[in-house]
Amino acid sequence: MAKTKNMKKEMSRLANLTKGFFKENPVFVFLLGLCPALAVTGTVEASLGMGLLVIFVLTGSNVVVSLIRKWIPHQIRVPSYIVIISTFVTIVGLLTEAYAYALHGELGIFIPLIVVNCLILGRAESYASKNKVHDAAIDGFGMGLGFLGALVVIGFFREFLSTGAIAYGVFLPLAETPGSIINIDSYVFSMDAFGQAPGGFLVIGLLLGIFNFVAILKRNKKERERQRMIEEKKRQALERKRQKAQEKAGAKA
Amino acid sequence: MSWTVFFVAIFSSMLINNVVLMKFLGVCPFLGVSKKTGSALGMSAAVMFVMVIAAFVSYLLYYLVLVPLEIEFVQTISFILIIASLVQLVEMIIKKISKKLYKSLGVYIALITTNCAILGIAVENITRDFAGQYGLFPGLAVAVTTAFGAALGFGLVMFAFSTIRERLEGANVPEAWKGVPVSLITAGIMALAFAGLGGIVG
Numbered sequence: 115m116a117k118t119k120n121m122k123k124e125m126s127r128l129a130n131l132t133k134g135f136f137k138e139n140p141v142f143v144f145l146l147g148l149c150p151a152l153a154v155t156g157t158v159e160a161s162l163g164m165g166l167l168v169i170f171v172l173t174g175s176n177v178v179v180s181l182i183r184k185w186i187p188h189q190i191r192v193p194s195y196i197v198i199i200s201t202f203v204t205i206v207g208l209l210t211e212a213y214a215y216a217l218h219g220e221l222g223i224f225i226p227l228i229v230v231n232c233l234i235l236g237r238a239e240s241y242a243s244k245n246k247v248h249d250a251a252i253d254g255f256g257m258g259l260g261f262l263g264a265l266v267v268i269g270f271f272r273e274f275l276s277t278g279a280i281a282y283g284v285f286l287p288l289a290e291t292p293g294s295i296i297n298i299d300s301y302v303f304s305m306d307a308f309g310q311a312p313g314g315f316l317v318i319g320l321l322l323g324i325f326n327f328v329a330i331l332k333r334n335k336k337e338r339e340r341q342r343m344i345e346e347k348k349r350q351a352l353e354r355k356r357q358k359a360q361e362k363a364g365a366k367a
Numbered sequence: 368m369s370w371t372v373f374f375v376a377i378f379s380s381m382l383i384n385n386v387v388l389m390k391f392l393g394v395c396p397f398l399g400v401s402k403k404t405g406s407a408l409g410m411s412a413a414v415m416f417v418m419v420i421a422a423f424v425s426y427l428l429y430y431l432v433l434v435p436l437e438i439e440f441v442q443t444i445s446f447i448l449i450i451a452s453l454v455q456l457v458e459m460i461i462k463k464i465s466k467k468l469y470k471s472l473g474v475y476i477a478l479i480t481t482n483c484a485i486l487g488i489a490v491e492n493i494t495r496d497f498a499g500q501y502g503l504f505p506g507l508a509v510a511v512t513t514a515f516g517a518a519l520g521f522g523l524v525m526f527a528f529s530t531i532r533e534r535l536e537g538a539n540v541p542e543a544w545k546g547v548p549v550s551l552i553t554a555g556i557m558a559l560a561f562a563g564l565g566g567i568v569g
Contacts, residue, residue: 145398145547148395148398149391149392149394149395149483150391152391152394153390153391192451192480193448193451196447196448196451196480197444197448200443200444200447201444203443204440204441204443204444207443208440222494223487223490223491223494226442226443226446226486226490227392227483227486227487227490229443229486230447230480230481230482230483230486231483232395232481235481307559307562310562311388311389311390311391311561311562312388312555312558312559312562313555314391314555314558315551315552315554315555315558316551316552316555316556318551319544319547319548319549319550319551319552319554319555320548320552322547322548323541323543323544323549323552324543326542326543326544326545326548327543330542330543
């Protein structure tokens, strides 16, 4: 009995961790934190850096908010969350400036702007302020991972479309290498605009549309399946009725 | 320092380095409150109000308080607190001065605290070092002008985008692309147009 209960708890924790990946993905489902998702996803490298920073800030702020949730007066909870979040953002800013200066230069103004990322404030308000510390930590980490995943997907497409490279400036060995079957120089087909401002909007819009399309296909399939089930059941019921009538007729005869 | 500095500041922050389409600041209200032209204009007016005051106050706070005390590292915390309390203050003042204005702007003002354009412009005014270039108080004037231009650019893009979205309501868009995706693609095309303005003013 105790074991099943424990397992259930484990399961729910796993669900808590993974819900941010697809079902409640902060960028693609809830459209939270779109500013950094548009601005720093020119390359996979920068997206990865931004995602890691957000994971750190989100987990930290969730833990602290959850720790002191009982002492925060309801009326001033949002300013207190903002102070907690901006403390972590300051820590992250100073750390990147000291140990990852190239990343600090690339993300620039978007490091202090993590403070106003709606994702972090949203998680503090809707989850961390109501749940226990370890749950809040798992939630923050999972949501951060979902955010990182979304940024990397966007960054991958943008870097590929704008430079022809897969990630970190690495090209597929397709062009002018002896022995390769297809000779496509992906650099030739690159479109600069995707690495700059317009590409961010276009790529996120197209990705959202494709995800919607897949979701609609899935829903239609489910709907058809349901319709078929209903038909089947109706048919079975009809069959049974007929059989019963036949039996009755047989008994009479 | 001549008057052209101000002209360049307004022109470049309004059109060339547009907050929404070029710097990706304030995308949330850009997508969230642009369904109707009226609410888009209300939001832009509220943003202009707060952005100019926030640029003024944060610039003075940085150079008159943080720098003399050598605590520049609390910049982020102090700026966001200043902006949050400023938003509250502006809300109260507007409520006192004009009930009519409050009715049309009140809803949007509360949303402004999490508008990254306000904090973004305040931080950028510091990183661009106007005080070093022009001196403390002329720098303040340039910073406020930049904020004003940025707010004008925000309003311009909000207005244009909301009118496009009103037309999109009646357009025959594929089901999967309805709503946010097609708006994002529209914004992307608008950004392409704005990218053409780059390089007019050095």
